Amino acid sequence: MESVFLQAGDWAFIASNGSYLLVGTIVTVLLTVTSLGLGFLAGFPAGAIEVYGSGRLEDIVSTVGVVLRGTPIVVLIFLFHFGLPIPDLGDIQWLDIQLSTFVAATLALGLRSAAYQGQVFRGAIQSIDDGQMEAARSVGMTKLQAIRRVVFPQALRRSVPGFQNEFTIVLKDTSVAFAIGLAELLTRAENLYLQPGRGTAAMEVIITISAIYFVLTFTTNRSLDRLEDVYATPGGNE
Amino acid sequence: MSLLRVENVDKSYGDEEVLHDVSFEMDRQDVEVIVGPSGSGKSTMLRCVNRLTEIDDGAIYLDDEEIHSIDENDLRRRVGMVFQDFNLFAHRTARGNVTLGLTEVLGLSKEEAQAKADDYLGRVGLAEQADSYPAELSGGQKQRVGIARALAMDPELILFDEPTSALDPELIGEVLEVMRDLAEGGMTMLCVTHEMGFARSAASTLTFLDEGRIVERGPPEQLFDTPEHDRTRQFLGELTDLH
Numbered sequence: 001m002e003s004v005f006l007q008a009g010d011w012a013f014i015a016s017n018g019s020y021l022l023v024g025t026i027v028t029v030l031l032t033v034t035s036l037g038l039g040f041l042a043g044f045p046a047g048a049i050e051v052y053g054s055g056r057l058e059d060i061v062s063t064v065g066v067v068l069r070g071t072p073i074v075v076l077i078f079l080f081h082f083g084l085p086i087p088d089l090g091d092i093q094w095l096d097i098q099l100s101t102f103v104a105a106t107l108a109l110g111l112r113s114a115a116y117q118g119q120v121f122r123g124a125i126q127s128i129d130d131g132q133m134e135a136a137r138s139v140g141m142t143k144l145q146a147i148r149r150v151v152f153p154q155a156l157r158r159s160v161p162g163f164q165n166e167f168t169i170v171l172k173d174t175s176v177a178f179a180i181g182l183a184e185l186l187t188r189a190e191n192l193y194l195q196p197g198r199g200t201a202a203m204e205v206i207i208t209i210s211a212i213y214f215v216l217t218f219t220t221n222r223s224l225d226r227l228e229d230v231y232a233t234p235g236g237n238e
Numbered sequence: 239m240s241l242l243r244v245e246n247v248d249k250s251y252g253d254e255e256v257l258h259d260v261s262f263e264m265d266r267q268d269v270e271v272i273v274g275p276s277g278s279g280k281s282t283m284l285r286c287v288n289r290l291t292e293i294d295d296g297a298i299y300l301d302d303e304e305i306h307s308i309d310e311n312d313l314r315r316r317v318g319m320v321f322q323d324f325n326l327f328a329h330r331t332a333r334g335n336v337t338l339g340l341t342e343v344l345g346l347s348k349e350e351a352q353a354k355a356d357d358y359l360g361r362v363g364l365a366e367q368a369d370s371y372p373a374e375l376s377g378g379q380k381q382r383v384g385i386a387r388a389l390a391m392d393p394e395l396i397l398f399d400e401p402t403s404a405l406d407p408e409l410i411g412e413v414l415e416v417m418r419d420l421a422e423g424g425m426t427m428l429c430v431t432h433e434m435g436f437a438r439s440a441a442s443t444l445t446f447l448d449e450g451r452i453v454e455r456g457p458p459e460q461l462f463d464t465p466e467h468d469r470t471r472q473f474l475g476e477l478t479d480l481h
Contacts, residue, residue: 134290135325139339139391140315149342154329233329235373 010201014208017192024188025212027095031105031174031184036167038110043117050122052147061118068115074176077108081180096183105177113170120162124155160228167224168217175213185209239302241266241426242287242395247296249282249450256282258450260296264395264428264443269421271429271437271458274447275473280430281322283447284397287428288317301394315343318388318396322403324380326372332359332383333368336390344391358386362416378409382416389420396420398429434477438462446470 014021049061068076080086081104089099128151136146175186183191189209193202240263249257256279264270272280285291287298289310298305305313327335336355340346346354359368362382372380381401388396398417402410414436421427421440431437437444437458444458446469454461454470465471 129325131321131323131325132327135319135321135327135387136338137311138288138290138314138319138321139387140311140313140343141339142311145342149338150327150329157329233373234371 006204007200010198010204013198013201014192014204020192021185021188021208021212023095024183024185024209025216027097027102027182027184028171028174029216030095031102031109031177031182032167032171034102034106035109035113035170035174038106039113039117039166039170040163042111042114044121046114046118047121047125048147048152050118051125065115065118068112069119071112073108073112073173074179076112077105077176077180080104080108098182101177101180101182104180105174105182109170109173109177113166116169117163117166120159120166121155124158124162125151127158128154154233157228157231157233160224160231164221164224164228167220171217171220172213185212240264240299241268241301242428243299243302244283244287245297245299247283247286247298248294249279249286249291250294256450257286257293260447260450260452262445262452262455264426266394266426267424268442269427269429269440270443270445271431271441272445272447273430273432273434273437273474273477278447279450280447281399284319284399284428284430287395287397288314288319290319311343315339315391316394318391318393320381320384320388320396320398320401322400324372324377324384324404326380326383326387328372331369331371332364332375332379332386335372335383336387339387339391354390355386358390359383361389361419362386363412376409377405378412381405381413385413385416385420389425395426395428398427398431400430400432402431402433432477434462434474446473448473 046061046065049058050065053061071079081101084104084107086100086103089103091098092102132150132154133146136150137143141149174184177184178186178190181187186209189205193199193205242264244260244262247257247260248255260279260283262270272283274280282291286293287305289305300308300313300316327338330338333352333355336358337348337351340351340354341348356365356368359365362385364379364382364386367375367379367383372383375383384401401417402413405413410433414433417427417429417436418440429436429441441458443455444461445455446453446461448469454465454467461470462474465474
């Protein structure tokens with residue numbers, strides 16, 4: 001019997017659908033960028049509030065964080081997609097996606113990422129020696145000035161390795177948008193081998209998108225390594 | 239009129255009384271050195287003056303104004319502080335450490351702040367190191383940056399909290415030299431230190447604090463040579479032998 005795996009014809013089939021997978025890759029990258037952006041915009045203040053906040057606000061932020069971190073990402077994405085009254089925002093034709101589906105995926109991935117990025121940042125703030133704050137206050141800076149000009153710049157630098165993890169996790173988890181039919185890389189991959197008579201190409205397609213995911217995570221991590229080097233404080237931290 | 243007047247100050251941490259009925263006065267250009275065993279409340283006394291720590295009872299006056307009636311940031315601008323562990327801003331160069339307070343608190347322009355920072359770094363002998371980051375400096379250099387950072391704010395008084403205690407022995411001299419220069423230049427200084435040589439030669443007044451109380455206070459030669467209390471003799475004798 002002839003092997004059904006890794007046939008030359010299947011590779012040719014993938015090559016002829018290169019641009020189809022490229023569009024899926026673009027959706028994956030876009031979803032990663034919007035989700036990480038939302039995650040940073042919400043996670044940065046959340047981490048700061050967990051350190052410096054008090055009372056109700058801090059309670060709310062930390063509770064929301066616990067809930068988001070404690071819920072499976074597929075469940076979150078269903079919750080936001082089917083549970084939120086997101087209006088029909090139309091389609092993005094060339095990417096073949098519904099904007100409202102993309103928004104639901106961004107909210108699920110972004111807010112969950114915020115819950116983790118918040119923890120990264122909280123830990124980084126708490127790792128800054130109390131003496132830094134005291135020194136800033138002792139020249140007459142307000143607490144806010146001290147946080148903004150002394151604590152945050154150092155905490156952000158220390159957050160880079162944690163953010164690096166987050167980048168990788170969010171990029172890979174964009175594939176769960178498959179569950180709500182967003183035409184990202186995994187969805188488009190499946191569309192290819194589900195075509196009549198193309199079932200034999202399933203393994204080749206999966207191997208191809210695995211390679212694409214790997215290249216994306218690898219290059220992103222290398223870029224962040226460089227960023228860390230560029231912004232590192234000469235001589236290291238105290 | 240005294241620049242700093244401490245009146246009947248009490249301070250406790252929980253059940254532990256750290257300062258008990260402490261009173262003293264300093265005039266402008268005085269160099270007051272506080273000595274005492276560890277845990278005697280010396281550092282707490284300093285920190286009460288710029289309100290990094292709040293007193294429980296009593297009063298502290300800066301230039302006849304009770305410090306709690308002064309805006310705390312304004313008070314801290316007027317009272318500089320040099321820390322045992324330097325506490326330099328780790329992400330900023332030596333120059334950046336000095337300029338931050340100048341731009342953020344005094345509202346100087348970036349150019350003015352840099353010129354002033356370079357001037358003060360020069361005075362502590364660190365003109366060459368202006369662009370170095372704290373982690374690239376020796377302990378003695380770090381502490382001199384710490385002194386320049388405090389000085390550049392034009393304070394009326396500088397608090398020194400064991401400025402040489404975290405230094406290797408061979409680096410202590412360069413910091414004490416800067417402090418001596420400051421004292422001779424008329425800066426008002428309140429210092430906690432174990433450097434008996436500095437206490438003897440630079441202090442205008444020496445205070446011996448033990449268990450939160452002032453045991454004895456007077457000109458350094460009096461405390462060193464003819465102390466009234468055995469406890470003073472014992473403590474200063476031990477430390478002088480040691481150094």
